Amino acid sequence: MTATVPTSITTTTTPAGAASPAGAALAASETLTLAAEPPGPPGAVGSMSITDVSCYYGSHLAVADVSLEIPGRAVTAFIGPSGCGKSTLLRAINRMHEVIPGARAEGSIELDGVDLCAKEVDPVAVRSKVGMVFQKPNPFPAMSIKDNVLAGLIIRGQRPRASAADELVERCLERAHLWDEVKDRLKKSGDSLSGGQQQRLCIARAIAVQPDVVLMDEPCSALDPISTLAIEELMRDLARDYTVVVVTHNMAQANRISDVTAFFSLASAGQPGRLVESGPTGQIFSAPKVAATRDYIEGRFG
């Protein structure tokens, strides 16, 4: 599975992080067109470069100086011990950290050349281009399965007409490998599904707003092994059309599903998390360059 690694992946080298001229296009834009001509080779749409990103909770530095290239249309896994800041960094990508009072991020995170962290960029616009799936499945309990899929549109008062809605719901649920299980009970509450089904419903909900990137914060940690396998298959499948970034504690999972792996660690409790090493998953797992990575992968700590 790791044979498809794009050759353009750099590790911790810092690319030129010049301010993008297209940056203003995203600000308060209705159509959310990011860049008309995305840079990079064709097929690499949805690639991101993270440059010198540090995240703070109040005065506490949680993640320090991360620079990382995330390839488009591929699965990138963030691994590392608890507290290493991998989830914090993930949340900074779609600016979900701003929901937490006192949390802020510095540096730049460019998606197809547009800096998502720029002040003039509306976080609401960022989140409709960069979707997120959480650790615990969180369908809206007061909505039907169908409305949960459409939630991103309903929220904005853009509920599609009946036939278009049916078509979109079917397409997204098919894409989330859930259609066959729920097609006869679309009117039922999302609460009536199993945990694994709920998580796939949340994935369908995330892709219904047509994002470029889907972030997943330990999406399988609350699920049983069978459901986990289903989500893993789904993540591989999603990478054909979306850039997938997944935080996981499960190293076997990172090895199975990801094209690129980034290993984060921290010197000791209370210290900021840092990116130790990143690269093609096969290389990280077979021949890591840094001793700390090897120790972690071989289970000697963390």
Add this chain to the structure above:
Amino acid sequence: MRAAAVAVSLVLVGVLVFLAVKGSPAFTAGAGELPAHAANFWALAGPLAFGSLWVAVIALVFAALPAIGVALAATIYAPSPRFGRFLGAVLDLLAAVPSVVFGLWGLMVLAPAMVPIYEWLHRYLGWLPFFSGQPSVTGRTVLTAGMVVAVMILPIMAAICRESFALTPPALIEAAYALGATRWEMVRTAVLPVARSGIVAGGMLGLGRALGETMAVAMVLSAIPDLISVNLISSQNPSTIAQFIASTFPESTGSQVSALIALGLVLFAISLAVSVVGRRVAQQGVSR
């Protein structure tokens, strides 16, 4: 604990027995024995029960949106937890103001201020039954009374809404934001649907409190006891049970007194029904 529960139950049963025993002669009393020249008890109780519910519903309509708004401001929209606590303290203070004070305010400030508005409503919306007829020149209408009671029930409604908003699962708030919701869109998608039963319960408790409100209504409303009218701005207004008891009791004797006590029983039954429904709705929300 158990002793307290028994004591409370005994007080409740005692009140009920008192109302039933002392009030029972009124149920069979004929013309001439009842206050306000009523032909029989139900002819007296019916219009008054309507008046009580009418004022309470008006109060509920006026209080509902501000209560939800204040509760949102104290939770989701609070710039800091300290601001939320401050707003809660202000509401508690509002709840501590004696109803006589609200009555005076309604009588001396709100009623005169509403007169031009009532004239405006009559001029442009007079074709509605609510605003037909000659508007009151004193402003002491059922609408004014309802607004005064609205201010009085606002704290309890806001407090209950605030509690249910604060219980919104953070996961749902995140889910809405992650789909690109603005704050208001998040509130509509994640907060309000989950808190719906809490909002309804707050409304029911507010309604229960409004039904029993006596002093403010008695001071503000110029009322006619046997009138059933939906007119909001007239000088001829229905009376409420609580107001009627308070204003009639001093000059009542014998069977008239038992009629007033029986009216108390009717009000007791209405309030009890409202609060039972409110509690049931609130519990449904918790168990889900």
